[in-house]
Amino acid sequence: MVNVNCEKVWLEISNYVDGEIEPTLRTAMDEHFRTCKKCASVLAGMRNVIQLYGDERMIEVPAGYGRRLEKRLAQSARERSSGWSTWSAWLIPVAALALIAGGLRFANSLSVGEPLKSEHAQQAHGIPPEMTVVVTADAKIFHVAGCEFIHNKDTIRTLTAKEAMHEGYVPCLRCMRQYLHTADAGHTALGSEASADVDADDEHGRGR
Amino acid sequence: MAEPNVMLNNPAPAGMTREQDLIARVQRGESELFYELVRPYERRVYAAAFAILRNETDAEDVAQEAVLKAFANIRQFRAEARFSTWLIQITVNEALMRRRRERTVVMEAIDDRREEEADYAPRDFADWREIPSEALERKEVRQKLAEALASLDRKYREVFVLRDMEQLNIQETAEALGISVASVKTRLLRARLMLRDLLAGGWEQGWFSRLPFEKGSKPW
Numbered sequence: 001m002v003n004v005n006c007e008k009v010w011l012e013i014s015n016y017v018d019g020e021i022e023p024t025l026r027t028a029m030d031e032h033f034r035t036c037k038k039c040a041s042v043l044a045g046m047r048n049v050i051q052l053y054g055d056e057r058m059i060e061v062p063a064g065y066g067r068r069l070e071k072r073l074a075q076s077a078r079e080r081s082s083g084w085s086t087w088s089a090w091l092i093p094v095a096a097l098a099l100i101a102g103g104l105r106f107a108n109s110l111s112v113g114e115p116l117k118s119e120h121a122q123q124a125h126g127i128p129p130e131m132t133v134v135v136t137a138d139a140k141i142f143h144v145a146g147c148e149f150i151h152n153k154d155t156i157r158t159l160t161a162k163e164a165m166h167e168g169y170v171p172c173l174r175c176m177r178q179y180l181h182t183a184d185a186g187h188t189a190l191g192s193e194a195s196a197d198v199d200a201d202d203e204h205g206r207g208r
Numbered sequence: 209m210a211e212p213n214v215m216l217n218n219p220a221p222a223g224m225t226r227e228q229d230l231i232a233r234v235q236r237g238e239s240e241l242f243y244e245l246v247r248p249y250e251r252r253v254y255a256a257a258f259a260i261l262r263n264e265t266d267a268e269d270v271a272q273e274a275v276l277k278a279f280a281n282i283r284q285f286r287a288e289a290r291f292s293t294w295l296i297q298i299t300v301n302e303a304l305m306r307r308r309r310e311r312t313v314v315m316e317a318i319d320d321r322r323e324e325e326a327d328y329a330p331r332d333f334a335d336w337r338e339i340p341s342e343a344l345e346r347k348e349v350r351q352k353l354a355e356a357l358a359s360l361d362r363k364y365r366e367v368f369v370l371r372d373m374e375q376l377n378i379q380e381t382a383e384a385l386g387i388s389v390a391s392v393k394t395r396l397l398r399a400r401l402m403l404r405d406l407l408a409g410g411w412e413q414g415w416f417s418r419l420p421f422e423k424g425s426k427p428w
Contacts, residue, residue: 007327007329010328010329010330010401011327011397013397013401014393014396014397014400014401015393015397017400018378020378020393037333038330038333041332041333041334042330042333042401042404045330045332045404045407045408046400046401046404048404048407049372049400049403049404049407050372050400051341052341052343052344052353053353053357053368053372053373053403054372054373054375055341055344056251057344057345057350058344058350058353058354058373059251059252059254059255059373060350060354061250061251061254061255061268062254062264062268065250065254065268065271066247066250068268068272069243069246069250069271069272069275070243072272072275072276073242073243073246073275073276073279074240074243076276076279077239077240077242077279080239138341138342139341139342141341151341173375
């Protein structure tokens, strides 16, 4: 049995919350939290911080931001399509020339600055619609039963993932991620946000 | 966030999520669908830009530029990647380029050369009580949380925002900011501990005084 003191716990507590520590250390820390009120308070407070700041309501945007973004996108799409009709008459010879002159280099130059690190994202599997999940009265988030981020446990209600999504609940980014890490692939995902936010963050084994 | 009902009412082809379907259609030329694809993440795009630039006008400008860049490069997006992560990474890249260009952070850059300080000791060990998420319905609570975050040094704030608000994983956070995984972990620990202490102090000053907590208990 490994013993840890408070200082060691404070050094590892963030990794503990993220599931980024070895099982033996986790066991030792679990034991420490049972007996040390100070460290239990630090852990609970840290979870509170993560939960509060992770809430979409913490993001404030300027008034009219979405509308302006939509307008600018529409304008850009129009410019692109009108540009296409204007240039298309002589596009074919230009394209042929570009190919001759080293079209590959031209294509490469279109990439966004540095290469995007999308290879680290994982295949989207989504949440099985019939999976049993729990919700509580004080947040629009659904969890796997037993998730450490469930607040207000007195008001827990059980339902399927599909029902939760119908009712406007969104998946807990912590426990759903963990669940999907071990789940079979091939389920039909319920929605883009569910799979998008849950599938990729497979930190175990990558963030170390 | 996305709208689950809309997605359930418009099922994507078998084996594809609604988002994957949208991406494939935009890649095939249905440009008008791109905003629908981006909309669930537009607030997070702004927040990522703001975390780096600390200025509303610049953040909105960079957010728009990043979305346009994503639009222009959508054909390069790989189906197995996570669209939101790709979009946030483009945004962070744009914001960092803007900041470098404008050179407005000389003082903060000096601060960032200091060594990583991992051995931060928590200062407040109050009895903890859960804070219901509904506390966030109150503007002054959100304001206090935002002020606490803004008071952190840049290196801690940026890692915290990307990891805990933008929900990038540790590896993605490291890549987006061009720092090591070890640095991300150290800064994240420090940021989370400091925010916890800052908010515990705020509790004593009555920030959350109208919240339905039991008398004498502290939320942190």
